[in-house]
Amino acid sequence: MKNTRFKFMFLLLLCSILIIPSFAGARQANAASTVTMKVNAESLNMRSGPSTNYKVVKVLKKGNKVTKISTKGTWTKVKSSSTTGWVSSKYVVKVSTTATSSTTKKAIATVSNLNIRSGAGTSYKSLGKLSKGTSGTVLAEKNGWVQIKTSKYTGWVSKSYVSITAKQSTSTGSSNGSTVKPAATSTANVGKYFTVKVDSLNVRKSSSASSTKLAVIKKNSSYKILAQSSNNWVKITYATGKTGWVSASTSYGKITKTKPTTTSNGNSNTGTVVPSADIGKYFTITADSLNVRKSASATATKLSAVKYGSSFKILDKSSNNWIKITYATGKTGWVSGSYGKITKSKPTKPVSNDGTNSSGGSLSGKVIVVDAGHGGTDPGSVANGVLEKDLNLQAALALRSKLQAAGATVKMTRTTDIFPTLYDRVAFSNMMKPDAFISLHHDSATASARGFSVLYTKGKESTLASYVKQGMSSSLPNMVNRGHKYQNLYVLRENPQIGVLVELGFITNLQEVQTLKTATFRNSAANGITNGLINYFNK
Structure with a gap:
């Protein structure tokens, strides 16, 4: 019996010796491999769950890098600094898969006399000044500041004034250890012209977004293409005797055979x-x-x-x-x-007949609160170069005009690009005590989804939603009517006043968003909502 027990204990010990290192190795392998992703939308909401119904926990900007954790359907779970949340997979792209155990970052000062400080902020003591081109190993990043170690100092510098590149100890690349190499060049568009479509575009020393910034060129300026890289950057002469590289992405500019005609202005x-x-x-x-x-x-x-x-x-x-x-x-x-x-x-x-005039009835004596969804730091949905918050505000201002023309007193939760919280919107409505609360939004889903819908939360709001839907259906005969339906929405659920939330259309549908951006559409939608309210109050 003792012999049998001894054999069992020996086998158990042997298994633990063999198995535990295997698990440890697996954990180390998983920990060492991370996928970095970059935001490719102007502004992107990070939410607490994989749906637009979840709360926004952070707003990411174009170019922000995040670490991928997992995916679920069309959503990706990511980590940005200390915040973890979900973003739409359509608006992030994979940058690279790196081995963290063998990869470090290097920061290079892009200006002269750069203060290196004892902490991450201008209130901290300056330890000294770095000359342009001074490099150091990145130790940490925090709130727009980078902690670096140079041959002389260890301290913090503003991220705005350094260029950060990846450096691998196993690299066989350039002499400074950087793995970022200039992309191969092409002659495909040499001699043609590149015209800037965005308000401003950075000119850089080489064909990489991480290379030194040389200058900024403005919208509608055109330049002859001297060279083109395999990663779609073009070399231009941006000033007399000065050349540099700009991204030739179709989001930033357009390539033409001839230089566009320039007017006298x-x-x-x-x-x-x-x-x-x-x-x-x-x-x-x-x-x-x-x-x-x-x-x-x-x-x-x-x-x-x-x-x-x-x-x-x-x-x-x-x-x-x-x-x-x-x-x-x-x-x-x-x-x-x-x-x-x-x-x-x-x-x-x-x-007439273009939705710009309200018809029938009157809203004299009625108080209506118009709520333009999102705003400020919360862009709402982002697609096809459009921020939902902007369309919401434009539609709200158009609705205000129509309601006032019909005799209503209109109160707005916002008239500029600010961000009232959901609590603020409800509190404002409660203070105004309106006859109706109308919240305006634009929807997002697949590229083929289209149409408007009217949402309600409290049972007594169903009738108002039905009237608004009917009014919009009449004023927007060419739009898909997705009906009126229940949805549990904070601005309606916590609001003691009767109200509805109108989804005016899908900005994720490239064809539909062209219509949503027009004044004609906004006036037609506003006309429909106004007539729906008139019919509701006259029922």
Whole structure:
């Protein structure tokens, strides 16, 4: 019996010796391998769960790097600094898979006289100054600051003034140990022209976002392409005798065979005047207000503004759908043709059947709170170059105009790009004690999802939701009507006043978002909601 027990204990000990190192090795292997991802949207919500229904715990900016933890459906769980949450997988891309045990980072000062401090902030004591080009090993990062170790100091520097690169001890690359190598060049677009589409674009020393920043070039400026890299960067001459690299991503610019025509005011990509059958007809404004500009471009000098309902004879029309008008005695300018309606003769009454006018009934004596969803640091959904918060505010302002025209007193939770919390919105509504609370949002889902919907939380709100849905269906006959339905929403659940939340359409649908961005759509939607409220109160 003793012999049998001894054999059993010996086998158990042997198994533990063999198995435990295996598990430890597996843990070490897993710990050593991390996947870094980069945000490719202008602004991205990190949520507490894998759905837009979950609370926003952090807002990430374009270029922010996060560590991937797991995936679930179309969502990815990530870690950013000390915050863990979920983001839509569509808006993050894999950067690299690195072995943390063999990888360090190097920070290089990009300015002269850079303070290195005892802590992560300008309130900490300066230990000394670093000259441009001084490098150090990155030890930690915190709130926009980087702790580095140089040959002389160990301290903190502002992340804005250093270039950070990965460095591997096993690297056989350049003499400084950096694994970031310039991409191979191509001659595919050499001799063509690159025109900037964004407000500003960084020029860098090499074809990498981590290389030294040399300058900034502005929107609509065009440059001859001297070289192109395999990672889609182009080399340009950005100043006399000075060359550098810029990203040629279609998000930032456009490559053309010839240099775009530049107008006298310096704006390129301005539409050229073309023969048009619309010359001599009339253009009537359907936006609340429309800027008149010096030439056919949104970047041209603003001359004046014209109001909703005003009509002008068309003098010229450009290839990019801008219209030349006489906006005052002896004064001509250009307005965007996207914000009006062309008719053969000058209208004798306000434009109809385009959703810009409310019809029937009155809201006199009624108080309505209009809530533009998201705002400020919370962009809402982000897709197709659009921030939901911006469309929400534009739609809310259009709705305010329609409600006021119908006699209502309108109170807004926000009229600018600020972020009231959900609690703030409910508290405001409770203080105003309105007859109805209307929250405006734009939806996001798959690229094919489309249409509007009206949501309610409390049972007594179902009738209001039905009337608003019917009003919108009449004013937006070409949009998919997704109906009115129950959803447990904080701004309605905690709100003692009756209300609904309107999802105006899907910004994730490339075709639909083009409609959602127009003043005509906003006015039509506002008209439908207003008529829905009128019918509800007159029932």
